[in-house]
Amino acid sequence: MKFLELPDLEAINSSLNFDADDCRVRGKCEIYTTKSTVADKKLYKTLETRYQEDMMALSTSKSPEFVNSWTQPSPFGNLDQSSTRRTFMFILATLNASHPDHDFSSLQPNDFYKERFLSHVIESINTTLSNLGRRFSANGMWEVIDRHIVLSDCDIYSYTPDSDSDPYGDGALIWSQSYFFFNRNMKRILYISLHGFRMPIDGHGPGDEEAFSTPGLVESDSEDGYNDEWIANMDD
Amino acid sequence: MSGELSSLPKAAKLIYEHCLAALPNCVTQDDLSKALGRKVNVTDMSNSLNLLLGKRLLDPLHQGKSLVYRAVQLDEAKWVSTMEGDEQIVYNFIKGSGNEGIWTKTLKMKTNLHMTVVNRCLKSLESKNLVKSIKSVKHPTRKIYMLYDLAPSSEITGGPWFTDQELDIEFINNLKKVVYKYIHSKSYPSKKNHKGSDLLWSVDYNGYPSAIQIHDWLRSTNITEVDLSLANVMSLVDVLVYDGKVEKRPDGTTFRAVRQVEGTIDGYTESPCGKCPLNDVCAVDGPVSPMTCEYFDKWLM
Numbered sequence: 226m227k228f229l230e231l232p233d234l235e236a237i238n239s240s241l242n243f244d245a246d247d248c249r250v251r252g253k254c255e256i257y258t259t260k261s262t263v264a265d266k267k268l269y270k271t272l273e274t275r276y277q278e279d280m281m282a283l284s285t286s287k288s289p290e291f292v293n294s295w296t297q298p299s300p301f302g303n304l305d306q307s308s309t310r311r312t313f314m315f316i317l318a319t320l321n322a323s324h325p326d327h328d329f330s331s332l333q334p335n336d337f338y339k340e341r342f343l344s345h346v347i348e349s350i351n352t353t354l355s356n357l358g359r360r361f362s363a364n365g366m367w368e369v370i371d372r373h374i375v376l377s378d379c380d381i382y383s384y385t386p387d388s389d390s391d392p393y394g395d396g397a398l399i400w401s402q403s404y405f406f407f408n409r410n411m412k413r414i415l416y417i418s419l420h421g422f423r424m425p426i427d428g429h430g431p432g433d434e435e436a437f438s439t440p441g442l443v444e445s446d447s448e449d450g451y452n453d454e455w456i457a458n459m460d461d
Numbered sequence: 462m463s464g465e466l467s468s469l470p471k472a473a474k475l476i477y478e479h480c481l482a483a484l485p486n487c488v489t490q491d492d493l494s495k496a497l498g499r500k501v502n503v504t505d506m507s508n509s510l511n512l513l514l515g516k517r518l519l520d521p522l523h524q525g526k527s528l529v530y531r532a533v534q535l536d537e538a539k540w541v542s543t544m545e546g547d548e549q550i551v552y553n554f555i556k557g558s559g560n561e562g563i564w565t566k567t568l569k570m571k572t573n574l575h576m577t578v579v580n581r582c583l584k585s586l587e588s589k590n591l592v593k594s595i596k597s598v599k600h601p602t603r604k605i606y607m608l609y610d611l612a613p614s615s616e617i618t619g620g621p622w623f624t625d626q627e628l629d630i631e632f633i634n635n636l637k638k639v640v641y642k643y644i645h646s647k648s649y650p651s652k653k654n655h656k657g658s659d660l661l662w663s664v665d666y667n668g669y670p671s672a673i674q675i676h677d678w679l680r681s682t683n684i685t686e687v688d689l690s691l692a693n694v695m696s697l698v699d700v701l702v703y704d705g706k707v708e709k710r711p712d713g714t715t716f717r718a719v720r721q722v723e724g725t726i727d728g729y730t731e732s733p734c735g736k737c738p739l740n741d742v743c744a745v746d747g748p749v750s751p752m753t754c755e756y757f758d759k760w761l762m
Contacts, residue, residue, distance in 0.1 A: 326604055
């Protein structure tokens with residue numbers, strides 16, 4: 226997944242990191258294209274292998290109770306379709322790209338939830354922000370985002386992990402909201418998340434490094450076609 | 462390999478061999494002087510130490526305020542000396558994390574190296590089969606690295622209760638059933654063909670099992686190949702206690718299965734008072750009292 230360096234989005238990203246009255250907020254607003262890196266290809270291969278093995282086990286299993294997570298309908302659609310599995314892979318790859326110290330390949334499709342209404346999701350994020358006393362106009366933010374990824378054309382998935390799997394889950398985390406907006410036509414994914422932490426006592430907080438590190442500067446795999454040239458594409 | 466050892470000056474060889482023999486413990490300056498003071502003079506000692514440190518045959522470590530030395534195996538030293546500086550730093554931190562492993566985020570913080578540098582080093586070390594990545598049950602998404610040859614600690618793997626990062630619920634339930642049956646069999650006399658509530662032992666019965674007895678018995682049944690420690694068995698018994706199936710006896714060491722009774726017991730319905738037509742007039746000094754109650758006599762007999 227290739228991270229898009231967009232200055233106006235970067236501005237939104239930094240504005241989502243602030244101290245509210247009773248908690249510290251760390252947010253992310255990042256857009257990635259679905260261009261595969263070497264790591265993504267490895268991830269896809271891992272998932273496909275897991276799928277094939279489970280399918281084999283399912284077909285040879287004589288037990289009527291054998292429940293296979295791949296055969297259940299998932300939030301991404303029917304998992305026996307490769308396009309569905311590909312979408313799931315994109316979401317995991319986005320998480321991996323955004324949190325380079327983590328590996329989300331063990332997640333299951335059912336860890337996510339398909340949101341049906343864009344308005345609900347926007348409302349939910351706006352409410353969270355306004356509850357935190359954030360005075361910047363939430364509407365302005367959505368307009369800017371919409372210029373880079375047409376929101377109305379997106380499939381939306383939400384992710385609420387338990388604190389073990391949460392990338393910021395280190396005891397100080399109070400609440401979190403994470404959403405993925407996948408625009409298939411534009412081949413882009415918007416990852417927007419908000420995490421609230423209790424105020425640190427010594428002035429040094431959790432997630433500090435994550436908040437200010439630039440994603441996408443992961444592996445400079447020269448075998449891959451594009452390497453460390455980060456072109457600031459305004460509209461790719 | 463031994464060629465390299467023999468190329469060391471005599472003093473250095475003596476020091477190195479002394480430290481090697483002390484593994485996995487470290488050796489202080491004092492130890493060295495005491496052990497080798499007669500064979501190696503002070504200047505030779507410090508020159509040799511510097512030589513060994515330079516060849517990476519000794520690791521300097523801090524124990525409290527003092528500096529100590531730990532020998533490094535010859536082949537490991539050879540690997541480390543072929544690494545570039547950054548890789549050496551990364552390798553040493555991973556080595557220092559022992560069988561807990563170290564998270565890449567912590568590695569970056571401690572080494573102060575950039576993400577791309579650390580990743581490059583990790584890739585190189587992995588390709589040389591010196592380190593491997595592992596998964597922790599406490600933090601399933603973290604990328605954790607440790608030395609290739611070490612086995613992850615049970616904190617990381619979850620011990621016997623986890624298989625492939627997942628809690629093996631069936632295994633635990635089966636073990637619980639078996640342990641419960643054993644405790645129950647020791648807590649109440651066998652009913653033979655009676656049905657109904659459990660019979661009771663008399664007050665001076667002392668056959669209730671302790672944790673150690675349960676552990677020994679479980680091992681003797683060979684019900685599983687997995688080696689369960691006393692602590693593991695204690696955890697199982699604790700779960701049974703929290704489930705309300707087993708209770709810890711007042712002596713603090715033995716356990717007793719909770720008595721299974723026929724139907725439900727409710728004091729109000731069990732005692733005759735619930736059905737007694739004279740309940741309203743029954744009092745200690747009244748016309749009828751618990752002391753003189755006929756129904757009680759019948760009930761208690």
